[in-house]
Amino acid sequence: MRRRLEYGDCSLTNQNVVSNSFGPFYYKIGGLRTKQWxxxxxxxxxxxxxxxxxVLHPIVTVLINAIIITNLSWxxxxxxxxxxxxxxxxxxxxxxxxxxxxxxxxxTNLVVMILxxxxxxxxxxxxxxxxxxxxxxxxxxxxxxxxxxxxxxxHYSFGYMGVLTGPYYRYRTYWDSLHRPFSNYVxxxxxxxxxxxxxxxxxxxxxxxxxLFPSDYTQTVMFEEHCFLYRFFYMYPAxxxxxxxxxxxxxxxxxxxxxxxxxxxxxxxxxxxxLGPRDYKMIEKLSLDHERMEKEKQDFETVHNMNVWEVxxxxxxRHTMKMWNTCVQYWMAxxxxxxxPHKGLRTIATMTLSALWHGYAAGYYFCICQVPLxxxxxxxxxxxxxxxxxxxxxxxxxxxxxxxxxxxxMAYLGVPFQLLRFQEIIHFYKSLxxxxxxxxxxxxxxxxxxxxxxxxxxTEEHKKK
Numbered sequence: 001m002r003r004r005l006e007y008g009d010c011s012l013t014n015q016n017v018v019s020n021s022f023g024p025f026y027y028k029i030g031g032l033r034t035k036q037w038x039x040x041x042x043x044x045x046x047x048x049x050x051x052x053x054x055v056l057h058p059i060v061t062v063l064i065n066a067i068i069i070t071n072l073s074w075x076x077x078x079x080x081x082x083x084x085x086x087x088x089x090x091x092x093x094x095x096x097x098x099x100x101x102x103x104x105x106x107x108t109n110l111v112v113m114i115l116x117x118x119x120x121x122x123x124x125x126x127x128x129x130x131x132x133x134x135x136x137x138x139x140x141x142x143x144x145x146x147x148x149x150x151x152x153x154x155h156y157s158f159g160y161m162g163v164l165t166g167p168y169y170r171y172r173t174y175w176d177s178l179h180r181p182f183s184n185y186v187x188x189x190x191x192x193x194x195x196x197x198x199x200x201x202x203x204x205x206x207x208x209x210x211x212l213f214p215s216d217y218t219q220t221v222m223f224e225e226h227c228f229l230y231r232f233f234y235m236y237p238a239x240x241x242x243x244x245x246x247x248x249x250x251x252x253x254x255x256x257x258x259x260x261x262x263x264x265x266x267x268x269x270x271x272x273x274x275l276g277p278r279d280y281k282m283i284e285k286l287s288l289d290h291e292r293m294e295k296e297k298q299d300f301e302t303v304h305n306m307n308v309w310e311v312x313x314x315x316x317x318r319h320t321m322k323m324w325n326t327c328v329q330y331w332m333a334x335x336x337x338x339x340x341p342h343k344g345l346r347t348i349a350t351m352t353l354s355a356l357w358h359g360y361a362a363g364y365y366f367c368i369c370q371v372p373l374x375x376x377x378x379x380x381x382x383x384x385x386x387x388x389x390x391x392x393x394x395x396x397x398x399x400x401x402x403x404x405x406x407x408x409x410m411a412y413l414g415v416p417f418q419l420l421r422f423q424e425i426i427h428f429y430k431s432l433x434x435x436x437x438x439x440x441x442x443x444x445x446x447x448x449x450x451x452x453x454x455x456x457x458x459t460e461e462h463k464k465k
Contacts, residue, residue: 015046015107015164016252020192022160023259027188032178036155039260043160050107050164057093057104058111058157061085065119066153074130081123082335085116090356107164113357114166115157117331122148122156122171124335139280144175161262165253167305167327173263173276180287183261186298192255198308199251206244213237215418218428231431239411242418243311250306250325263303266293271301274330303327315402317371317378317409347372363420367413374409377444380451381405405443412436 022042029035048055068081093112097103104112125145132140148171156174157163177183215238217223223231257263266286269277277283286293310323322329337350348369355368381402388395413436416425429436 013249013252015050016249016256019046019160019164019256020252020259023188023256026160026260027183036159036178039159039161040155043158043163046160046163047108047111047158051105051111054102054104054108057088057108058115061088061112061115062119062154062157064088065115065123065157066150069119069123069126069153070148070150074126078120078123078127082120085120086353086356089113089116094360109359110165111163114162114164114168116357117168117328118157118171119153121168121331121335122153125171137279137281138275139172139277139284142172142280142284144172144179161257161260162253162303165249167250167253167257167303167325168274168331169257169263169303169327170274170276173302176276176283177260177262177264180283181261181264182266182287182293182298183264185293185296186264188258188261188264188300191300192258195251195255195258199248199255202244202248202251206241206248209237209241209244213241215242215415218415218419218431219424224431228433228435232435235411235415235432236407238418239414242414246325247306247308251308254300254303254305257303258300263300264298265302266296267299268296271299272330273301273304273326274328274334276302313403315399315406316382317374317406320406320410321371347375361420362422362425363416363418366416366425368417370413371409374440377440377447378402378405380444380447383451384447384454408436409440 026035026039026042029038047058051058064084065081068077068084072080089112092099092101093104093109125140126148129141129145134141152171156171159174161174162169213234218231218234218238223234226234263271263276265271265277265283269279269282269286271277286296305325305327307323307326311320314320314323332350332354336353337346340346340349342349351368351372355364358364358368381398385395385398385402388398415428419425419428
């Protein structure tokens with residue numbers, strides 16, 4: 001379990017490098033069907049390489065979902081696909097040991113995880129297409145979703161772009177890459193080269209930080225012998241190593257999509273991660289105007305899964321979470337958060353499902369499910385922040401404080417995500433005297449009191465006027 005989601009693992013990185021190298025060859029293939037089959041066969045070969053006999057798990061997941069999606073009514077296929085996909089992932093796949101099934105390789109877990117989102121997401125796309133108005137700007141009822149057959153589901157599932165580590169992309173994005181190949185008008189290499197330079201720097205930093213500040217060190221007697229301040233501040237570089245590992249893996253996955261041409265859209269159509277173009281009607285028009293397309297600037301925002309600058313610089317946890325694994329965040333928002341029947345429980349339900357999707361290790365729940373506890377504190381801080389005049393010292397001071405609070409919160413919750421086991425997490429928190437929880441509670445109560453007094457002062461001033 002400890003290495004469930006280590007995207008920076010060498011063998012997985014090698015697979016991403018192979019996929020990137022395959023990109024220029026795939027990019028030049030002319031025939032639509034030929035291109036589709038080559039992507040599928042290569043993707044399936046990658047899955048077999050990392051899974052061995054455990055490839056049966058992805059096959060079963062895809063085949064049963066293909067039956068559900070192509071045979072059941074749009075009114076219920078999305079819910080049945082969602083329930084089946086998560087049941088298979090959480091029970092059959094992850095608890096297979098209890099049924100006498102062999103333990104699957106770690107990388108197969110990643111394959112089934114992304115298939116769970118892609119296949120249930122496709123079913124939700126079909127449901128949305130059936131209920132969307134004809135003039136829907138975002139084009140939920142586009143041509144991509146009108147005639148989906150069994151093999152279309154197979155091709156979408158095993159296409160080599162994102163089959164191992166993501167990012168999550170919609171079926172419509174996949175369909176557009178074949179039937180509306182805007183990538184023909186853009187060279188993906190400059191952006192990929194820029195990201196590869198970033199990745200090289202991230203790898204160098206990761207190797208140094210992981211060597212100097214490994215998370216496992218928090219479990220040793222030597223760590224306990226250090227003073228409290230050392231133990232407390234140790235979590236910052238330890239969490240930095242974790243972030244770098246995620247940056248490396250997700251940036252490589254983005255490069256795979258870019259080099260294949262998947263996710264390329266005109267900038268004027270306002271593409272966002274996961275969804276794709278906000279103005280899909282413009283996409284439909286531009287796809288028929290080749291002369292104009294040659295002049296339009298393209299981007300790959302649809303498959304931009306990790307906005308590193310926003311993650312590092314944003315002072316707000318909510319915004320940072322949206323910029324972290326953005327394509328999966330889109331799936332969680334569209335398929336869970338916005339559709340959950342009880343509004344008051346939407347955040348908790350989404351966080352819980354996200355933790356379950358990652359696995360059963362305690363670290364996932366300590367990390368993800370404790371985030372909502374921080375949000376009321378942040379909400380109060382934001383109110384004080386917004387009351388300050390733009391560019392004045394008070395607003396800048398609040399921004400610095402919020403950034404530090406966000407970093408502390410995420411580091412304090414991020415180390416358990418690395419440790420995973422319950423005993424190790426409690427040992428880590430004990431070594432810090434649960435100071436993160438105490439500090440957060442005290443800060444919330446103080447700000448709550450200040451907020452109450454501030455409101456009273458504002459009321460009294462208003463009465464005097």
